[in-house]
Amino acid sequence: MISVQRTGPGPLSPEATQYMVRMRDGVHLATDVYLPPGDVTPGPTVLTRLPYDKCGEYTFMPRIAAYFTARGYRMVVQDVRGKFRSEGETLLFVNEAYDGYDTLDWVVNQQWSDGIVGMWGDSYYGYTQWAAASTGHPALKAMVPRVTGTRLGELPVPIPGQRTHDVEMSVHRFYPLSMFHDRDILDWAIDWTRRPLAAQVEEFFTAVGSRSASYDLWFPHPVSLRRFPAGSPFDAPAVPVLMTIGWWDNCAPWQWSDHRELQRRPAWARNEYLLLEAIDHENTSHFAPGEAMSVETMAARYLDPAVEFFDVFLRGFDTVIPRVRWQLANTGDPSFRSSAVWPPGAAYEMEWQPTATDPSAATLAPVSAAGVAGPAGDVAVWVHDAADPVPSPVADPFGFLREFPDERHLADRPDVLVFTAAPVTVPLDLAGPIRLDAVIGSDGPEMDLFVRLADVAPDGTARLIARGQQTILNPGDAFAVTIDLGHTGYRLPAGHALRLMLASSDAPEFVPAPGTGEHRWTAAKTIPNRQCVYLARTRLTCTVL
CATH class of the missing domain: 2.60.120.260 (Galactose-binding domain-like)
Incomplete structure (x- = not known):
């Protein structure tokens, strides 16, 4: 018997105004706008597009928004298509490029926007930054993708003529059965010792009374999803990008792959900055493993690098940001070392x-x-x-x-x-x-x-x-x-x-x-x-x- 726990959207934040923003095909996406206290003049905006509930406790977006707005930024947080309060089909990856473009268009046409936007976020909401960047929207002036990658969650399938490929992670097929099954988050467990595994998925579909479009596109015959219909983000105009990669992040291989791609392209290479941290995917620090995940305890290391980066590339501050900042784990010293290249020149x-x-x-x-x-x-x-x-x-x-x-x-x-x-x-x-x-x-x-x-x-x-x-x-x-x-x-x-x-x-x-x-x-x-x-x-x- 499959047991499923459903988590719907959290309460709307009293600090935000929600808008239903229209995409080019008529679908409306739920979008929260946070403005700096008492500031009615146009200014730069930080945009985050995520599938984990813009009002939920897991991502604590209202508190993150308060951090950015206290530093003079307007913040826009959006549920991606098909998730929580947003309309449309729940489908991994394929709508994020043009939905990102249309959202950027909407932002720059608001009276509180000066036409300059940066994007910020972890994991899937790091991927949505690359999707938006692939469209070449002129308002996107900087982005901070953390613990993510353009190939995030890409299903490893054999390539004709190639004898090696990535090993399939359990989360590859389970993610569209939990996070991207429908608008809510569905928590349930597969018994990995009971075969065939696919039979348990059918039991899950029976239990919830619906199927997952994303799972069905990947099983039993995988369909290659068009993540970037406007073209590769690496072929789009380069924008300053701060890449945060964790030493113990299980998704880091995808981000290191992006780093290699950026370094092959001179314009992107000139605009890439690395922040290499002793963290895992959930931002737990090697130097503070017992630290509770909250903005209040993590703000300095979690948000300050983004604020500093946006201050330079969205507001024109003259702060010098090192090309590479990195932590040496197992030293008891969490401070960052800096270098012009990675690996450091003496390595x-x-x-x-x-x-x-x-x-x-x-x-x-x-x-x-x-x-x-x-x-x-x-x-x-x-x-x-x-x-x-x-x-x-x-x-x-x-x-x-x-x-x-x-x-x-x-x-x-x-x-x-x-x-x-x-x-x-x-x-x-x-x-x-x-x-x-x-x-x-x-x-x-x-x-x-x-x-x-x-x-x-x-x-x-x-x-x-x-x-x-x-x-x-x-x-x-x-x-x-x-x-x-x-x-x-x-x-x-x-x-x-x-x-x-x-x-x-x-x-x-x-x-x-x-x-x-x-x-x-x-x-x-x-x-x-x-x-x-x-x-x-x-x-x-x-x-x-």
Whole structure:
């Protein structure tokens, strides 16, 4: 029996005036306007378009609006099409570009607007900024997309001729069944151990009496959604953009992908600024893991960078903003370092190689110019069984730092390979990208490779530094693959050691491969697969200072 809890819109804020703003096709979107106290003159506006309820407690938009308006900005907050008080079809991604354009048009025609607009927000309401930017609206003068990406939530599907792709996250298909099923938020739970998973979705549809258009477009035969019908945002006119990326944000790969795209385009590269924080997707800070999520406690680190950025690019202040500001985690010092580029100019690459096939003697050895000596045939083997997958370390991967668990228990599993380096004698500062180049093999039709890099303290505690994962199709006996572990700014203290962990599952955060080659949501049975990695042909590369 599927149990569903429905959350509708919160009460309208007495500080805002709600308007139903007409889009070009006649659909009206619910839009709150907050004005600075006692200020009736035209001025710059901050626009946020989100699907999580403009009046709800989760995003506390009235309090954020009060913060911006107290600093002289008008703020406009809008429920996206099909959500909460807005009209129209509830459908992921496809309407955000032109709805953003039409909303910008409406804003600049109000008597309180001076025709200058900036956009701000996290996650999906970071994506709506890129959607609006793709239209090239001339009023959009700056944006601050946080923990987001233009490919946010993009369903990983095989590309013809390509043998690797991203691993499917559980949230990929569950998001349109909870956040984008209809106007409300629907809270319910899938039993990830009961197969086929798709059968539970049909039970959910029966329970609520309706289907999800977004889910049906993605299953069973995925339709490529037109996120940017006006063209790629990277081909649109460049505007100043402050990219906030979290070291422990599970959505960071999409934002780092955007960063690479921006750097390939000179106009965007000149307008990009990076704010690299020791946070997760829910803005929990590594330096304050117990801090309650509220504007009152987080304002300085959550909103002040945006205010400073808008002051420069919306109001013309002459403040100098560094191109890159970044935090070095695990130092006890939350202050930001600055540099002209990322990684910092003094950074360089160091390599390590996993050695030994005996689990009791597996090590991670630094690679010198001469390399690491070891038998070319060294192969480490493990068995992936989707019926008993490696458990995800946290219950909520979006709020990873709320738990920030000790992961030493993963080393006790036979389906996790563990390689631990010797403790460092002086602190080692990681600052930049991390990757694993490996040659792997499997007797199954597909293979997921999960890579985790951890900090092992003298007492045995193991905390995650970075991670990455890929699905490999038809891996065969030997397939060369590169796993991107993202970027970090992290200090490994003296006496601590790096630990590399390899596995083929991380459930339920990621949907485990059934081992049969069938679709992960329709497979009714699972088959164990034998996986291997060729150690002499495997390298971990970290960027260090």
